[in-house]
Amino acid sequence: MKDSSVQMGRVLEAASALIVHYGFDKTTMEDIARKAGMSKSALYLIWSSKDRLLSALLAYEMKRLLADFSVRLEADPDGGQIANLVRHSLLALKNNPLMAALYTRDSRTLGDFVSHQDVSRYTSRIMLGVTSTAQMQAAGLLQSGIRPEVMAYVFSIVAMGFIHIQSIVPTAEAPPLEEVADAISHLMQHGFAGSSEHSAAGKQAISSLMDHAVRQYDEELSKARRSYEQ
Amino acid sequence: MKDSSVQMGRVLEAASALIVHYGFDKTTMEDIARKAGMSKSALYLIWSSKDRLLSALLAYEMKRLLADFSVRLEADPDGGQIANLVRHSLLALKNNPLMAALYTRDSRTLGDFVSHQDVSRYTSRIMLGVTSTAQMQAAGLLQSGIRPEVMAYVFSIVAMGFIHIQSIVPTAEAPPLEEVADAISHLMQHGFAGSSEHSAAGKQAISSLMDHAVRQYDEELSKARRSYEQ
DNA sequence: TTCTGACCAAATTGTTGTATTTAGTCAGAG
DNA sequence: CTCTGACTAAATACAACAATTTGGTCAGAA
Numbered sequence: 001m002k003d004s005s006v007q008m009g010r011v012l013e014a015a016s017a018l019i020v021h022y023g024f025d026k027t028t029m030e031d032i033a034r035k036a037g038m039s040k041s042a043l044y045l046i047w048s049s050k051d052r053l054l055s056a057l058l059a060y061e062m063k064r065l066l067a068d069f070s071v072r073l074e075a076d077p078d079g080g081q082i083a084n085l086v087r088h089s090l091l092a093l094k095n096n097p098l099m100a101a102l103y104t105r106d107s108r109t110l111g112d113f114v115s116h117q118d119v120s121r122y123t124s125r126i127m128l129g130v131t132s133t134a135q136m137q138a139a140g141l142l143q144s145g146i147r148p149e150v151m152a153y154v155f156s157i158v159a160m161g162f163i164h165i166q167s168i169v170p171t172a173e174a175p176p177l178e179e180v181a182d183a184i185s186h187l188m189q190h191g192f193a194g195s196s197e198h199s200a201a202g203k204q205a206i207s208s209l210m211d212h213a214v215r216q217y218d219e220e221l222s223k224a225r226r227s228y229e230q
Numbered sequence: 231m232k233d234s235s236v237q238m239g240r241v242l243e244a245a246s247a248l249i250v251h252y253g254f255d256k257t258t259m260e261d262i263a264r265k266a267g268m269s270k271s272a273l274y275l276i277w278s279s280k281d282r283l284l285s286a287l288l289a290y291e292m293k294r295l296l297a298d299f300s301v302r303l304e305a306d307p308d309g310g311q312i313a314n315l316v317r318h319s320l321l322a323l324k325n326n327p328l329m330a331a332l333y334t335r336d337s338r339t340l341g342d343f344v345s346h347q348d349v350s351r352y353t354s355r356i357m358l359g360v361t362s363t364a365q366m367q368a369a370g371l372l373q374s375g376i377r378p379e380v381m382a383y384v385f386s387i388v389a390m391g392f393i394h395i396q397s398i399v400p401t402a403e404a405p406p407l408e409e410v411a412d413a414i415s416h417l418m419q420h421g422f423a424g425s426s427e428h429s430a431a432g433k434q435a436i437s438s439l440m441d442h443a444v445r446q447y448d449e450e451l452s453k454a455r456r457s458y459e460q
Numbered sequence: 461t462t463c464t465g466a467c468c469a470a471a472t473t474g475t476t477g478t479a480t481t482t483a484g485t486c487a488g489a490g
Numbered sequence: 491c492t493c494t495g496a497c498t499a500a501a502t503a504c505a506a507c508a509a510t511t512t513g514g515t516c517a518g519a520a
Contacts (some may be wrong), residue, residue: 040465153399157391189421191418
């Protein structure tokens with residue numbers, strides 16, 4: 001059990017690197033197997049198809065993204081402030097090209113998967129969703145004058161733009177990432193933050209939300225496996 | 231001269247509608263001519279190639295976008311406030327599908343043009359550029375704590391996200407446009423606006439900037455024409 | 461049990477030749 | 491002088507077929 005899961009990790013790491021570079025369609029099962037140091041058949045012992053492997057990969061990467069976010073959040077004393085919540089989620093997203101591709105429906109990297117499958121269960125969770133926005137409004141960490149649906153939508157817009165801008169403005173010409181993140185943080189803090197200073201509540205809310213999410217992706221990860229009997 | 235310019239307008243209107251609907255590649259010169267009520271040959275009396283027509287069209291639409299923006303700005307007593315500047319430019323951009331396509335490098339609508347040509351002269355002007363941001367900082371309408379390059383970049387991010395989000399979230403599920411624009415305005419006003427209440431200065435600065443831009447696109451419009459001898 | 465190499469059917473890609481469309485020209489009508 | 495319809499060369503779309511790749515299976519090696 002432990003063995004198979006560590007080897008599963010190796011495979012998904014390999015798949016991730018290849019797919020980010022060559023795209024899903026141009027990446028073959030053979031390629032993935034070779035890079036992971038095993039045979040193609042071994043992959044089929046774990047997942048019954050290439051699509052299943054992709055499902056698993058997305059859940060895996062989503063977990064990585066959440067973990068990354070989590071680490072940044074914990075390390076930040078003011079992590080519960082909306083400004084830092086936004087900052088950390090943007091930086092975490094930026095660090096995960098596969099999730100970024102999912103978020104932008106990049107069909108070059110993700111193939112037809114993005115159009116055929118329902119990906120909202122991934123994309124709805126990046127940055128703040130409607131319910132968590134409402135929660136943070138209730139806790140006084142976000143202003144209440146704007147409907148949570150609208151506020152969450154604006155968060156999505158910013159995340160969207162943050163990822164997409166890189167295809168327009170060459171990274172060499174763009175300002176340093178940290179500075180941009182600071183500016184967006186500043187914008188959020190002064191534009192959307194509530195009056196409450198008690199950011200621990202926000203940190204706590206986000207933390208428990210993420211625990212729930214991680215469990216969900218764990219389940220998805222095992223559901224994708226062949227050993228999972230439906 | 232006057233005749234030819236009004237007919238040029240008819241052609242570009244026709245071209246715009248067709249290209250937005252079918253895309254540049256699938257729109258033929260014949261289609262455009264028929265819709266404009268003239269023969270294909272007549273188009274070639276004005277522009278020497280389909281690409282030249284597209285260049286003219288983009289300049290034309292850019293002028294329309296600026297005019298639209300201008301009208302909104304003039305009608306708004308607080309048009310010089312950054313919040314409203316952002317609001318009006320977003321709404322104007324949203325109302326111009328061709329410019330939006332250019333901004334998102336949508337190759338379905340714009341064909342290979344977007345990749346081959348340099349389109350920065352269009353995209354750099356939507357929302358606030360670096361120099362105008364700096365000007366508005368100097369006038370006290372924007373905060374000075376953030377470098378103008380970074381601030382302008384954040385403006386681009388928001389515009390980018392605003393346009394791109396529509397390809398992810400179906401318009402039916404999205405909050406009302408006006409409400410979103412309000413929220414973004416609010417965000418900008420409290421996050422980036424300076425202390426100066428004297429928004430007339432901002433309005434003036436933007437106004438003159440746009441006059442300059444319009445002249446530039448006018449020139450581009452005539453440069454694209456056959457009658458322009460180089 | 462755990463994994464692999466050989467294997468197959470299906471999909472993808474490459475090719476060649478033909479049919480159609482379309483950007484661009486031009487002599488001449490109005 | 492303004493415009494058009496007929497024309498052409500080039501690009502594109504299509505069809506049929508061969509060559510190759512690749513997702514997925516399975517008997518058997520380790």
